[in-house]
Amino acid sequence: KQEVTQIPAALSVPEGENLVLNCSFTDSAIYNLQWFRQDPGKGLTSLLLIQSSQREQTSGRLNASLDKSSGRSTLYIAASQPGDSATYLCAVGNNRLAFGKGNQVVVIP
Amino acid sequence: NAGVMQNPRHLVRRRGQEARLRCSPMKGHSHVYWYRQLPEEGLKFMVYLQKENIIDESGMPKERFSAEFPKEGPSILRIQQVVRGDSAAYFCASSRRDGNEKLFFGSGTQLSVL
Numbered sequence: 001k002q003e004v005t006q007i008p009a010a011l012s013v014p015e016g017e018n019l020v021l022n023c024s025f026t027d028s029a030i031y032n033l034q035w036f037r038q039d040p041g042k043g044l045t046s047l048l049l050i051q052s053s054q055r056e057q058t059s060g061r062l063n064a065s066l067d068k069s070s071g072r073s074t075l076y077i078a079a080s081q082p083g084d085s086a087t088y089l090c091a092v093g094n095n096r097l098a099f100g101k102g103n104q105v106v107v108i109p
Numbered sequence: 110n111a112g113v114m115q116n117p118r119h120l121v122r123r124r125g126q127e128a129r130l131r132c133s134p135m136k137g138h139s140h141v142y143w144y145r146q147l148p149e150e151g152l153k154f155m156v157y158l159q160k161e162n163i164i165d166e167s168g169m170p171k172e173r174f175s176a177e178f179p180k181e182g183p184s185i186l187r188i189q190q191v192v193r194g195d196s197a198a199y200f201c202a203s204s205r206r207d208g209n210e211k212l213f214f215g216s217g218t219q220l221s222v223l
Contacts (some may be wrong), residue, residue, distance in 0.1 A: 004151075034211065043113070043200060044152075044214040089152070095142070096165055097212070099152040 002027045006090055006100035014108050019077035021103040023090030028068045031094035035064050035075050038087045038102065047088075048075070080107045111136070113203050114183075115215035123223050128188040128195070130218045134203030141184045142212065143176060146198040158184060188220075196222045 003026040013019060023033075031052050036044040048057040048064040050073070056065040061078040077084055087104045091097040114133040122128050134141050143155040154168040158178040169176065173191075178184040188195055198219050202212040 036214075043115075043216040044202075044212075046211040046213065049211045091152075093154075095140075095157045096154045096168070097142075097144075097152075098154070099144075101151040 002030070002092060002098040004090055004092055004098050004100035006088075006103050008103060009101065010104040010106075012106040012108055013080055015080060015082060017080055019075075019080050019084065019105060019107075021075040021077075021088050021090075021105070023073040023075070023100055025071045025073075025090075025092045025098070027092075028071050030068065030092045032092070033064075033066050033073050034091045034097070035062075035073075036089040036091065038089055044089065080105075082107050082109050113138075113201055113213050113215035115199075115201050115218050117218060118216065119219045119221070121221045121223065122191050124192055125190050128191050128220055130186040130188075130199050130201075130220070132184040132186070132201030132203075132215060134184070134201075135213055138203035138205050138213070140204045140206065141178050142202045142204075143184075143186050144200045144202065146200065146217075148197070152200065155186070191220075191222045193222045196220055 005024045007022050033050045035047045038044050050057045050066045063076045066073045085107050087102040089102045091099045116131050141158045144152045146152045156169050156176045157165040173189045175187045198217045200217045202214045204210045204212050
């Protein structure tokens with residue numbers, strides 16, 4: 001059974017700092033890894049999808065890396081802004097995603 | 110191009126009643142997934158459907174829960190004889206194909222059982 005852990009559970013950073021969010025998973029035979037953003041009371045927005053053959057994906061200020069051998073992924077958000085405040089979820093799998101509990105981020109203006 | 114539509118946004122039921130949650134996938138998407146988010150827990154996979162077929166229901170409770178995705182119309186998650194422990198946010202997601210594609214999620218249905 002795939003277990004996904006996200007550390008830290010919550011963090012606050014001043015505006016402008018870079019954010020580093022960590023995700024670890026127990027079964028390295030994964031298909032894909034996705035990072036999502038969830039705002040309070042809302043659904044999830046897919047940020048980045050890393051396929052199993054890839055090592056990283058980038059979109060704007062976001063960069064996600066994947067190291068299958070160590071069972072880890074890291075999401076970097078450069079030059080954080082107050083609008084980045086949200087919960088970030090890591091999920092691994094193909095059709096059946098296993099989610100972590102999320103990193104709750106507050107960016108302080 | 111509307112996103113994944115879920116309704117209702119909030120649903121209140123008394124113990125023993127039935128709950129029906131609807132999900133219309135994005136246009137062009139024929140794969141639907143249901144997830145449940147219990148308080149203080151992560152999202153848990155429930156079921157994966159394609160049109161008229163249940164592909165993977167390994168996350169569904171064995172009793173009282175069922176899902177369908179008919180040829181016409183939205184996908185329906187049905188919970189019979191609800192209990193307080195069914196109170197949760199239920200999210201639907203869709204994709205064009207299976208596997209290597211991003212999932213697009215709806216805003217969820219918050220079910221409260223009194």
